[in-house]
Amino acid sequence: MIDWAYQNVIIRGFESGLKRRKTFPYWRELESSQWRSRRDIESLQVRRLRVLLNYCNTYCRWYRDRWAQHGIDVHGISSLADLRAFPITTRAMMRDNAADIRSSQNGIGFVSKATGGSSGAPLRFLIERDANDRRVAAAFRGYGWAGASPGTRQSHLWGVNLNPMSMRRRMKEHFYARLLYRRDLLNSFQMSDSNAGGYVERLNRFRPKVLVAYANPLFVLARAIDERGISVHRPESIIVGSEKLYEHQRALIERVFGSPVYETYGSREFTLIAAECDHHQGLHVTSENMIVEVVDDQGNAVAPGEEGQILVTDLYNTAMPFVRYAIGDRAVAAAGDCSCGRGLPLLEKIVGRQMDVLRLPDGRNLPGAFFPHLIKDISSVRQFQAVQTQPDRIQLKLVVDESWNADDGAELRRRIINTIGESSQLEIRRVDRIDLTAAGKLRVVVAYPDHRTVRQPRIAG
Ligand SMILES: [Zn+2]
Structure with a gap:
């Protein structure tokens, strides 16, 4: 009941009323579209892809010139396979040509973000406002599969902003995290074998319904709990993201907390890319918002069950479009459908960051x-x-x-x-x-x- 009130009154009021965001209507759409057939979802993607590529051709000079050089007919898209003719875009290209990849359309609203330099140089990029609402909605849905809809009590063992914050900023963050979204933030930077006990105490006090964590600090925490026989609050589910989760880590975490682990895969560039449902047969791709390809080094699709690098095309972000963007991670595409009945395709597993x-x-x-x-x-x-x-x-x-x-x-x-x-x-x-x-x-x-x-x-x- 409390969860329901938070979600439907407080958060919805904030998002739709105060911030005038379309997050909630988009979320409703996604909750329904996930049950459509694979074919229906693909035809939705093709329709949207045509719009996007035309847009890039009109407003993004870098894409227009590049595709012209490759002799590509931007108007000739009739299936998802036609996208494979387009060249891959790397992070270095996005960075070096940012001014010409940005939309030249006047008056376009956007938010500005950056990715860290964990795999090389950082990238600054823009997300069109409406596209941003769609991705927040997709994150609501994907986390919801693990029982973590907005407003449920959550503890986050996560990388906490290291930059010194102003009082105003601190209050704002506190408002968002604790009061609006009911999240208790535990700093994963400080996590170590020796202070694990303090983290457990805090979990036992806050008693989250869902624990959300980076893979490595959560593994360290689980190991310490296991070795010392500490008793720990059992959340209904655990969501792991942002770092490669190894099978042995997953097994230990599930055993120690007695809760199922849900792996998620996302990035700063695209927010939630894929997430597990409660059938745990792989990660469902956020296909309404993006096209995810798994390809070999030449950019050709690899067969299901084989490993390849991930390319993402964001179907809605017109402010600074990402088309066949090599995100730097590797995955295995799944062959079959999930038994849950959702039409969203699966990634069998995320192999992890393309390591140096x-x-x-x-x-x-x-x-x-x-x-x-x-x-x-x-x-x-x-x-x-x-x-x-x-x-x-x-x-x-x-x-x-x-x-x-x-x-x-x-x-x-x-x-x-x-x-x-x-x-x-x-x-x-x-x-x-x-x-x-x-x-x-x-x-x-x-x-x-x-x-x-x-x-x-x-x-x-
Ligand atoms: Zn499923």
């Missing part, structure tokens, strides 16, 4: 994923980061617990040298903590800067 590739002095490329694969078997390592400090020098920083011994170090060294060879120097260094990115994420592999543009080759397992 280390170019070795002998000319080989070492996929960043090598390190997590190797280290997950060594239980005394709590956290790690591999940094290529020089073209021929790799520093592996480790946060370890008391079960760490010299054998672990020797074994780790042996296995790494086995793979990288003798041409790189390897330094294994124990540290107290590893710094997070400005967005609060852990960047596990950092290549020597000149080499960052190299693509990650496919790796097994």
Whole structure:
């Protein structure tokens, strides 16, 4: 009842009345469109895609020129497959050509945002206002699948803004988070093995219906609870996002909290891209608002069940359109439909951020994923980061617990040298903590800067 009142009276009044946003009507539309057939949803996408591409051709000089160079007929779109003729847009292109990608239409309303530099340089971009309402609506829906509609009591273990805030700003944030959306914000930046108890106390006091968290700090918290046998409040569901969630992490989190985990996938550029429903057969794509492709390095669609890089086309953001934008993450597209009956296609799994590739002095490329694969078997390592400090020098920083011994170090060294060879120097260094990115994420592999543009080759397992 309280949840209902929050959602339908307070939040709706704020969004629709005070802010004059269309979030609630769009949300209602999405709640209905998700049950339409796959075919219906695709024809909706094609219709909208035609409008978008025409718009870009008229108002965005960079797209117009580029497509003309590629000899593309912008008006010849009759199916989703026709989009594959269009060239891929990279983050560097968006950044370097921002002025000509921005719409030249007069009087267009927008909000301005930026992505952090967790995978290289930051990007500033614009979102048209109406498109922004649509994505907030899509986030309401996707979180709703996990029982976290707006207004439900939630604790967020999340990267909290590090910049010093003015009093006014602090009050505003408090209003939004605590009073309007009933969220208790726990700073994931401060999370560590040693202070986990304080976080548990706060969860036990606030008693959230849903716990929303970054994958890594939540895993650290779950591990500490497990090892110390602390009793913790059981939320109805747990939503994990923003960082790659590994299967072993998911298993531990579900066991320790006794609640189902819902994985979500989103980004600053597009908000919620995909999320799990309660059938847990993959992540449903927000297809009414965007087209998500999984492609190989040449931009051709990969078969369902195979891994590829993700391209996103935002169907509504005209202020600064993203067309076939390589977001830098990899995923596996699913073959079948979800048994829940929603027509929204599934991503079988998010493989994760396209990790840095280390170019070795002998000319080989070492996929960043090598390190997590190797280290997950060594239980005394709590956290790690591999940094290529020089073209021929790799520093592996480790946060370890008391079960760490010299054998672990020797074994780790042996296995790494086995793979990288003798041409790189390897330094294994124990540290107290590893710094997070400005967005609060852990960047596990950092290549020597000149080499960052190299693509990650496919790796097994
Ligand atoms: Zn489903």
